[in-house]
Amino acid sequence: MIDYKTATKAELLAEFERLKKLSNDDGFFTKKEFLHFPQIAMPGEAPIAVSSGKMDGKTWLIILTNHRVIFLDKGIFFGLKQVALDLSHISSVGGETKFLSGEITIAADGHTYTVENVSKKGVVPFTNMVKQAIEELKQSKEQSTNTQQNAASNDPFEQLERLASLKEKGIITEEEFQAQKAKILG
Incomplete structure (x- = not known):
């Protein structure tokens, strides 16, 4: 794993390529969003998967990390739009494939985010990775709670x-x- 805060542009681009392959995504016009990730990363946060598509008529990059799902849109020349959803707040994750593309829908805190024109072959892997990350977070919290309860009962x-x-x-x-x-x- 690389240190995203100190990584060079070349290291970040290589990592972006690795994550795109892992997620079966083309990363269409989202390189600048991924290069922005180190500026918003929390300590110890690392990307697990990426996907890209259109939301509200703009191209967005979705980054799944070990803590949250981040939607990023850097705009063509300036500006930044960012939505970050803690994994513990996500209530549902879904995907749909169509003839040429697919869409990913994530619901959290009463809001639903739908990204369309996602790589068709990347919908299922990405949504499965989000579900797996949520499940691992739940198991980690349960183990922590059980450890605390056992310590208290002793x-x-x-x-x-x-x-x-x-x-x-x-x-x-x-x-x-x-x-x-x-x-x-x-």
């Missing part, structure tokens, strides 16, 4: 508090409380 003070609560509610007897307390305190 805390002897919390175990004693739960045990005392059970005793106060009459669920366990004083003898059971003392026996479990002795086990916890070791």
Whole structure:
């Protein structure tokens, strides 16, 4: 993986070519958008896939990263339009192929973004990669939550508090409380 913040133009273009091949996309007129990515990248953020097409009559580059989906349009001579959707906020991802091209639709936070004239052979790979990135993020969060819960459940003070609560509610007897307390305190 390259460091996008310090990469040369040649390194960025080589990476763009790699991502286009991975996504089966032609990257039609979106090189300048990809070259802009290092300026908006968050620390530790790296592109996973790219796709390109038309949205609202303009050519956009869609960049899937390990944190979000970014829509970029640099304009022909000046200007920048950018939409960034955190992976955790995406509610649906869909694709449709037509006779010559396809479209990708991503919904998040009550908005739906549809990019048309996408490379027909790139629709399914790109949408699958977005779905996979979302699933990996969910699994990562679940593992983190489980680790925190396990750490909390192993805390002897919390175990004693739960045990005392059970005793106060009459669920366990004083003898059971003392026996479990002795086990916890070791």
